[in-house]
Amino acid sequence: MRKAIYLLPLAFMLAGSAASAHHSRSAFDQSVSVEVRGEVVSFTYRSPHSYLVVDGIAYIGGVRQAQTVERWRVESESVPALTSMGVNADTYKPGDSITVSGNPSRQEGFKFILLSAV
Numbered sequence: 515m516r517k518a519i520y521l522l523p524l525a526f527m528l529a530g531s532a533a534s535a536h537h538s539r540s541a542f543d544q545s546v547s548v549e550v551r552g553e554v555v556s557f558t559y560r561s562p563h564s565y566l567v568v569d570g571i572a573y574i575g576g577v578r579q580a581q582t583v584e585r586w587r588v589e590s591e592s593v594p595a596l597t598s599m600g601v602n603a604d605t606y607k608p609g610d611s612i613t614v615s616g617n618p619s620r621q622e623g624f625k626f627i628l629l630s631a632v
Contacts, residue, residue: 542617542628549573549615550586550627557606561592566629568612586625588614 552570566588572579590596606612619626 539617539628541620543620544617546574546618547615548579548618548627549613550588551613552583552586552611554606554608554610554612555585556608557603559593559596559601559603561594563592564590564596566590566606566612566614568614570612572625584625586614586627588616588627588629590629 550568550570550572552568555567555569556565557567558565568586568588569583570586571583572586591599596602614627614629616627616629
């Protein structure tokens with residue numbers, strides 16, 4: 515019984531640090547803003563994060579970053595947050611033209627953005 519009492523605070527501390535790491539933006543380069551102009555491939559409307567997949571061309575500071583269309587995965591908000599902004603599961607459909615902007619992944623070659631604007 516004593517071990518359980520000592521381990522309980524440790525479990526709470528570990529759970530708290532995991533939650534904090536999950537919500538960290540450290541995987542994204544906050545010093546760079548990328549804009550992707552293209553078409554929606556898919557929209558996954560779910561919590562804790564919704565996702566858009568966009569085939570498009572990336573621009574940084576208005577300068578085109580690639581010569582061909584690339585597939586980008588875009589992390590967005592939770593269902594309740596999107597709902598409060600008027601977004602629902604049918605808002606973005608495959609083939610819709612879209613421009614998204616946000617911070618790119620720090621991982622080289624990984625086409626992933628943390629969304630800041632649609």
